[in-house]
Amino acid sequence: MTFLFFLLLTSTAFAENLSDFCVSSLKALPGKTKNGELAAACAKAAQLESCVSEKGVRIFHYDRAARATEKEPKKILVFALVHGDEFPSGSVARSWIERLGLIEPRNSWRVVPILNPDGLKNKTRMNANGVDVNRNFPTKDWDEKALKYWEKETKKDPRRYPGKSAASEKETICALAHIDDFQPDLILSIHTPYGVLDFDGPKIAPPNFPRIPWKNLGNYPGSLGRYMWVDKSKPTLTIELHGKGVVEKLEEFDRLQDITGDIAIKSEKILRSKDKKK
Numbered sequence: 001m002t003f004l005f006f007l008l009l010t011s012t013a014f015a016e017n018l019s020d021f022c023v024s025s026l027k028a029l030p031g032k033t034k035n036g037e038l039a040a041a042c043a044k045a046a047q048l049e050s051c052v053s054e055k056g057v058r059i060f061h062y063d064r065a066a067r068a069t070e071k072e073p074k075k076i077l078v079f080a081l082v083h084g085d086e087f088p089s090g091s092v093a094r095s096w097i098e099r100l101g102l103i104e105p106r107n108s109w110r111v112v113p114i115l116n117p118d119g120l121k122n123k124t125r126m127n128a129n130g131v132d133v134n135r136n137f138p139t140k141d142w143d144e145k146a147l148k149y150w151e152k153e154t155k156k157d158p159r160r161y162p163g164k165s166a167a168s169e170k171e172t173i174c175a176l177a178h179i180d181d182f183q184p185d186l187i188l189s190i191h192t193p194y195g196v197l198d199f200d201g202p203k204i205a206p207p208n209f210p211r212i213p214w215k216n217l218g219n220y221p222g223s224l225g226r227y228m229w230v231d232k233s234k235p236t237l238t239i240e241l242h243g244k245g246v247v248e249k250l251e252e253f254d255r256l257q258d259i260t261g262d263i264a265i266k267s268e269k270i271l272r273s274k275d276k277k278k
């Protein structure tokens with residue numbers, strides 16, 4: 001009995017609390033952090049029950065509600081580091097988390113800055129099982145097409161392996177739990193290195209952000225864009241940052257955060273007016 005109590009005591013003492021874990025994980029990403037803001041944001045870090053990686057690492061998130069004066073704020077769900085070797089995506093997510101604590105946002109935000117912590121640790125696109133999480137979403141066509149597409153179109157590229165079945169991976173299950181729990185109006189996923197804003201959603205005018213042009217790359221069996229937009233009619237914006245290196249001027253991306261907010265508001269308006277016409 002005493003021994004069991006001792007075990008319990010030591011195991012909880014050794015597990016870093018979630019706020020400290022949030023700070024240390026995000027600080028390890030490239031680029032400058034605002035120390036005070038990061039600690040303040042991470043003090044609010046939370047975790048859904050099903051959000052643990054294949055290797056047992058906690059997948060945390062940060063919530064920021066819209067300002068109280070906003071009558072119908074849109075809900076924006078952000079995933080970064082879906083691919084573990086795309087470090088700048090995590091740096092931008094971290095910068096946005098820090099900023100969200102300083103502003104009174106129009107929209108409600110949930111940010112999951114490190115969806116694939118095992119991939120991040122191993123510096124791999126895939127998770128610990130060698131699965132591309134962004135091909136593992138349970139799209140309607142998954143059973144019929146995902147593995148065939150991988151075999152024929154990618155010539156079994158190991159970086160694009162969709163897994164043995166849809167939603168087989170814990171990171172995918174965590175992302176799905178967030179979609180279910182948060183009920184977003186728009187999903188944003190941050191990637192590298194193609195340098196484009198790729199939107200799966202209703203037709204809207206391209207935003208003015210010349211650094212990263214508006215270009216549709218299409219979606220794939222098992223991808224988040226196909227799962228959310230094609231199957232569920234929820235707009236999905238993919239930000240593909242340039243290159244694989246460090247994002248030098250993180251503050252430039254503040255504007256991109258506001259643009260994402262504009263896109264969420266515009267898209268929802270269009271979709272709602274279409275709904276009324278039906």
Ligand SMILES: [Zn+2]
Nearest residue numbers: 083086191192
């Ligand atoms: Zn990616």
